Each structure stands twice: as structure tokens, then as C-alpha cells.
Amino acid sequence: xxxxxxxxxxxxxxxxxxxxxxxxxxxxxxxxSARLNANESAAIAxxxxxxxxxxxxxxxxxxxxxxxxxxxxxYFAELAGGVGVRNSTGxxxxxxxxxxxxxxxxxxxxNTSGITGGVVTRSGYIFQMYLPSSNGTGVxxxxxxxxxxxxxxxxxxxxxxxxxxxxxYGNSGKRSFFVNQAGDVLASKNVGxxxxxxxxxxxxxxxxxxxAGSRMASTVAANTSGQDNQVWIVVN
Numbered sequence: 512x513x514x515x516x517x518x519x520x521x522x523x524x525x526x527x528x529x530x531x532x533x534x535x536x537x538x539x540x541x542x543x544s545a546r547l548n549a550n551e552s553a554a555i556a557x558x559x560x561x562x563x564x565x566x567x568x569x570x571x572x573x574x575x576x577x578x579x580x581x582x583x584x585x586y587f588a589e590l591a592g593g594v595g596v597r598n599s600t601g602x603x604x605x606x607x608x609x610x611x612x613x614x615x616x617x618x619x620x621x622n623t624s625g626i627t628g629g630v631v632t633r634s635g636y637i638f639q640m641y642l643p644s645s646n647g648t649g650v651x652x653x654x655x656x657x658x659x660x661x662x663x664x665x666x667x668x669x670x671x672x673x674x675x676x677x678x679x680y681g682n683s684g685k686r687s688f689f690v691n692q693a694g695d696v697l698a699s700k701n702v703g704x705x706x707x708x709x710x711x712x713x714x715x716x717x718x719x720x721x722x723a724g725s726r727m728a729s730t731v732a733a734n735t736s737g738q739d740n741q742v743w744i745v746v747n
Contacts, residue, residue: 543682546635546683547681547683547684547685549634550634550635550636550677550683550684551684551685551686551688553633553634553635553636554633554634554636554638554675554684554688555688555696555698555746557633557634557636557638557675558638558673558675558688558689558690558696559690559696560613560614561590561613561638561640561673561690562690562694562696564590564612564613565584565585565590565671565692566694567612568582568583568584568585568589568590568608568612569582569583569584569668570582571612573585573596573608574589574596574597574667575664576597576598576599576601576661576664576667577599577664577665578599579665581668582668583597583664583667583668584642584667584668584670584671584692585597585608585642586620586629586640586642586652586653586656586657586658587613587617587618587620587629587631587638587640587652587656588617588618588620588629588652588653588655588656588657589608589656589657589658590608590611590612590613590617591608591611591613591614591615591616591617591618592607592608592609592610592611592615592618593607593611593615593617593618593619593620593656593657594607594618594656594657595607595657596608597657597658597661597664601658601661601662601664602658602661603657603658616631616633617631617638618656619631619656620652620653620654620655620656620657621654621655622654622655623708623709624709625709625710625712626639626709626712627651627712628651628652628653628654628659629651629652629653629654629655629656629659630652632678635677635678635679635682635683635684636675636676636677636678636683636684636688637675637676637677637678637708638673638674638675639651639652639673639674639712640652640671640672640673641671641672641673641674641715641727642662642663642666642667642670642671643662643663643666643667643670643671643726643727643728644660644662644663644666645663645666646726647666647670647725647726647727647728648715648725648726648727649672649715649716649727650662651715666727666728669692669728670691670692670727670728671691671692671727672689672690672691672692672715672718672727673689673690673691674687674688674689674713674715674717674718675687675688675689676688676701676706676707676712676713677701677706677707677708678707678708679707679708680701680705680706680707680708681707685700685701685702686698686699686700686701687699687701687704687706687713687717688746689713689717689718689731689743691727691731693731695731695733695745695746696745696746697718697731697732697733697743697744697745697746698743698744698746699718699737699739699741699742699743699744700741700742701741702741703739703740703741704717704739704740704741713739714738714739715727716729716737716738716739717737717738717739717741718731718732718737718738718739718743719731719732719737719738720732720735720736720737720738721735721736721737721738721740722738723738731743733745
């Protein structure tokens with residue numbers, strides 16, 4: 512008798528493929544969900560770190576453009592030591608924060624078409640910082656980091672805000688986030704607006720109370736509707 516090699520039948524192969532497809536249909540959504548949750552958690556932690564860094568910068572008086580002895584809040588690249596801090600003329604000086612109060616990764620400020628001002632991208636999220644003008648409206652960071660249009664020195668002693676939104680809605684994250692000088696991180700489900708990359712960007716007023724006006728000193732929409740008509744919930 513001759514020995515015959517025995518392999519898989521077509522039916523057996525089809526069963527194996529079907530099993531793999533079933534496992535993939537279960538595993539891939541779970542992996543995507545885990546990645547979204549991880550990116551969102553990282554964004555929240557980053558905003559809390561930014562809040563702490565701003566408090567350190569202001570308390571140290573390292574930025575004092577109006578030379579009145581009261582410290583001011585800074586932009587990403589200033590906090591990270593990537594550029595010189597603002598001087599009495601409102602422009603960048605040669606003095607950099609040393610040691611910086613924020614990770615050096617935030618010195619890498621870039622500009623993307625469709626977004627006014629510079630942003631930093633980290634872990635699937637885009638972060639943008641605002642300081643106040645003389646009338647309290649938001650002034651974004653310069654395209655390459657630090658000061659471009661100079662914010663108001665006096666108001667920058669008490670006001671700042673920062674947003675974080677997904678670089679790709681549904682792929683790198685879903686929720687959008689906000690924090691300001693009060694220190695509370697707010698989150699919106701981002702279903703109504705779907706802020707995403709440079710295709711849809713939150714205005715600096717988005718998380719302020721609906722009807723509160725355009726000043727950064729306005730009340731934030733903590734657990735209520737913001738000016739973008741989305742509910743912003745305080746994150747614990």
C-alpha cells in the first residue's frame with residue numbers, strides 16, 4: 512500500500528476561516544475601543560499636567576511682560592522652554608524657562624491648514640492654548656510656538672484656556688476636552704460637533720456658558736450647555 516498525504520478539505524478550511532472572521536469581528540472593535548479610551552485618558556491627564564504647569568509658571572513670575580511683579584500664564588512653547596518668554600514689548604525675549612515646567616514635547620508647536628495658530632499633537636489628540644487679549648477674547652499661540660499676536664499682560668495674569676480634540680474623530684478619540692485657570696477638566700461627548708483634526712476645530716468660546724459672551728473671563732459650561740450647544744461635563 513502506498514502512503515497518501517492527507518490535508519484539509521475545503522469544508523474544513525471554510526470552517527477555520529469562519530472562526531477567524533468571528534474572532535476578528537469581536538476582537539477588532541474591542542481593540543479600537545481600548546485605544547480610544549487610552550487616548551482620551553491620556554488627553555485628560557495631559558490637560559491636568561498643563562494646568563499644574565501653568566500654575567507653576569504664574570506663581571514663579573517667570574513671565575512678567577508688564578513688569579508689575581505678578582506672574583503671567585504662558586503658551587506651550589514658553590512653558591516647555593522651546594522659545595523665549597514674553598518681554599515688556601510683548602514679543603519673545605532670549606530668556607527661556609529653565610528648568611521648563613512642561614514636557615519638551617510641547618515645544619514642538621506646529622501649524623496646520625484650517626487651524627488658526629499653533630497646536631501640539633499628542634497621543635491622537637490636538638491641543639491648543641489661548642491667552643486673553645485686552646478685551647478678553649482668545650489669542651492663540653503663534654504658528655511655530657510662543658507669542659505671535661501679543662496677549663494682554665494684565666489679563667494673562669488671571670486667564671488662560673486650552674482645548675483638546677481628536678486628531679481623527681472615531682479613530683484616535685471621540686470626546687473633546689477643555690481646561691482653564693480654574694483647574695477643572697471638562698469633557699463633551701462631541702457627538703453634535705464632531706471636532707476632528709483640522710476639518711472641524713473648537714472655537715475658544717466653545718466650552719463657555721451658552722449666552723455668556725466672548726470673553727475668556729466668562730463662566731464655563733460646567734455640567735451644562737456651552738456656546739457650541741454641547742453639554743460639557745466636569746471630569747473627576
